[in-house]
Amino acid sequence: MTVRTNLLDREVGQAMSALSAAAKRGLGDSVLAELVMIRASQLNHCAFCLDMHLALAREGGESEQRLGLLDAWEEAEDLYTERERAALALTEAVTVLAGGTSRTTSGGGFVPDAVYERAAAHFTDGELAHLVGLIAVINGWNRLMVSRRIPPGGYTP
Template sequence: MTTKISERLDLTKLSSAAYTTMGRLYATADKAAEEAGLESTLRYLVQIRASQINGCAFCIDMHTIDARNAGETEQRIYALNAWRETPFFSERERAALELTEAVTLVHDGQVPDEVYERSLKVFGEEQLAQLIWVIVTINSYNRLAIAQRLVPGNHAPASSS
């Protein structure tokens, strides 16, 4: 049984200047993260995990497609909800996922010092700064997509970077 989901306001048209600015922020954050040495697969894992936590089907669909296109495996994508319980993720990825969860769930106790310190140790200042921007921008886009009820299933894969 397929459920029809109706989209709401089209913010790309009704507030195009703000939406365009958001798109530039997202692209700038992603490019800065890439230039700082954060791998595309790590960025996709972060984007998928935040989208899972936020319940954003549109972004989960988009970023899993892009992750697979960039070489991410099905096994790791499927296990992402339970990343702590698997041997599939590196220390770097684990630190990024832990920070993603803390920032995404900031209402559950802020970002604990031990999570921040572990992330700083693994990434260093420059990469950590860029990683935080990746997390913040995907959380913002999750909220926009959910508020608009964007319908998943029509994403064309991005070129891998």
């Protein structure tokens, strides 16, 4: 597989990095931020971003059990707080807009009211704006890395 290095210029990369940093700062919970970015990357099959955010989560002290069961977070509900579960449901709904393959979407192309309201019950308006921003930017990063065919293993903290 040939890596396509020409699909991300410096200006776009810097803007994406700035958006990522702003969304994380505004959310104020680095553990939650990593869980969200891992979950979106799982849904988008982005090996590079999965590798990177798993490493960052481990660096931040996240347990192997929670990381290993993140793909089944609904069934492993005792491992995640209600706030984390609300954020993960929103992550799935925002990430999988069209196909209806997410467990939390109705397939209509919109984030269901129940999913949004669940998240709104656990986050302030500002936090919710940053959470949605974080979900949007990791989805953007996933699409850039997959389009570029960036393999896992290249991230170093």
